[in-house]
Amino acid sequence: MGEHHLPPEPADHHKGGKAIHADDLKPARGRRYSYYGSTGSRGALSTICSVLLLLILLAGVIALVLYLVYRPNSPAFTVTNIAVYSLSNVTGPSAGPPAAGARAPNAVAASFQCALVIRNPSGRSSARYDRLTAYVVYRGEAITAPAEMPPLVQDPDSAVVVAPVIGGGGAAPVPVSPETAAALANDVSYGVVSLRVVLLGRVRFVSGPFRTGWRSMYARCDLLVGVRKAPGSVGAAGVPEAPLFGNPSCNVDV
Known part of the structure; x- marks a missing residue:
């Protein structure tokens, strides 16, 4: 009789170990591999970032507090009185021989002294002003140099308090339009003139070690001035300490 051979038993590769299950052949879940270092390195980097962020926030809070404490306020201006030394229409000099039928240019000869109160409302910052110039405007046209x-x-x-003399010292008359010259003569005859005092310059604020850069300043004060025609002069007002009607208002842009 022929020999019968049984199929060989599968080799036990896990002798003494655990048998292989189907779940062992599934891909692992929740396993991540870092290419940038170990978990400890990532924790140190996260701590450093948190500390830097905290320092930045703290510096921002300190800067905000310092700004609120030392923040300067714009200066305030007030006109308390004005003296009118001269205010009259004159005929300006012509640039050349006048043409036939041409009219000589109109001009205004004006001189004022204005008492101006400048207030620095900043309680912790001193103010420094430079390049200050003042002039007087009537109906949108300058009538003084x-x-x-x-x-x-x-x-x-x-x-x-500052009291600059504006338009005095033998300054030449300032050319104006015919409409402005006529309106000025009419207002002087009524005894009330609407004027604007303009102050230009630059300002900076200093508070201890902190200081701002130079800032342009533009202040304008609208006045309603009472004038009285002097005897023997046409369209002139030469009475100092002219009264101010209403409440003079000043606006300041910095």
Whole structure:
């Protein structure tokens, strides 16, 4: 009889170990591999980022507090009185021989002294003014030449009075339009003139180690001035300490 051979038993590759299950052949879940270092390195990097972010936030809070404490406020201006030394229409000099039928240009000869109160409302910052010039405007046209003023240093929360003479000192008449000249003569005859005092310059604020850069300043004060015609002069007002009607208002842009 022939020999019968049984099929060989599968080799046991896990002798003494655990048998292989189907679940062992499934891909692992939840396993991630870092290409940038170990878990400890990532934790140190996260801590450093958190500390840097905290320092940045703290510096921002400190800067905001310092800004709110030392933030300067724009200066305030007030006109308390004005003296009118001269205000009249004159005939300006012509540039050449006048043409036939041409009219000589109109001009205004004006001189004022204005008492101006400058207040620095900042309680912790001193103010420094430079390149100050003042002139007077009537109906949108300048009727005086710009008058230069000296530099000014102002303590915190203080007020100072300046009284520049504008248009005096033998300044040449300022050319104006015929409409402005006619309106000025009419207002002077009624005894009330609407004027605007303009102050230009630059300002900076200093508070301890902190200081701002120079900022342009533009202040304008609208006045309603009472004038009285002097005897024997046409369209002139030469009475100092002219009364101010209403409440003069000043606007300041910095």
